Amino acid sequence: MRTVGELLRQWRHRRRVSQLDLAIAAGVSARHVSLVETGKTRPSADMVLRLAAQLDVPLRERNRLLLAAGFAPRYAERPLGHGALSAARDAVERVLRAHEPYPAVAFDRRWDIVLTNRAIEPFLAGVDPDLLRPPVNLVRLGLDPRGFAPLVVNLADVRTVFRSRIGRQLAVAPDERLTALYEELLEPGSVAEDASGTSLAAGADVVIPMILRLGGRELRLFSTITTFGTPMDITLDEVAIELYYPADAETSSYFAEGGLARGDRT
Secondary structure, eight states: OOOHHHHHHHHHHHHTOOHHHHHHHHTSOHHHHHHHHTTSSOOOHHHHHHHHHHTTOOHHHHHHHHHHTTOOOOOBOOOTTSGGGHHHHHHHHHHHHHTTTSOEEEEOTTOBEEEEOGGGGGGGTTSOGGGGSSSOBHHHHHHSTTTTGGGBTTHHHHHHHHHHHHHHHHHHSOOHHHHHHHHHHTSTTOTTOOTTOOOOOOTTOSSOOEEEEETTEEEEEEEEEEEOSSOOBHHHHHOEEEEEEESSHHHHHHHHTTTGGGTOOO
């Protein structure tokens, strides 16, 4: 098992922060940071958390740092349905419902879906049942030929966006399962790579939309992501809400007319 000093040094290198810069940000001496990293001094739990906060270490990994330093974990990890998180779950559900008739989804650090609104359901009608067995993964739904991929006109663009987002995520907080998903579906030359995927990204676009062909019409959607501010629970720290918006008037009209309620997937 790695020492707390080794783990802190690993996070400091990952963030590309010098010992001096970390020391200044945390309000301690550079010598103290050095002594902690080399194991010549045992930091208090508060010092571990202070340094971790300056390095923007995820809560899950802060617990690991505390354990390595000989302290009990500080942050709980409870399911979103746990009573202690009821207010947070209610808030997520309100955001999802309020976004209807447009699609919205909440997912965890591995992109496994935890909640959706009703506007997502029609998209699932033609998805292979194997992909809908829990945990349902948003990346797999979007890129697997058995999922949404056949509906996506600019699949190459969508794959590029996923590749960039998850690549940055792994750089911040490595995860074995997410890495395996990246290698399977997103890495150039992966088995899921669609060499014929069309890229329609244009320099004039403010954002790269996802373009779906549904009911003989092309729908253009862009998305925003919301996360909890200053969470104290690992589950909340790792939950994100993605809201999809119409990128043009035709798409807006389609949802307003209840197009998906008619079952338009072809």
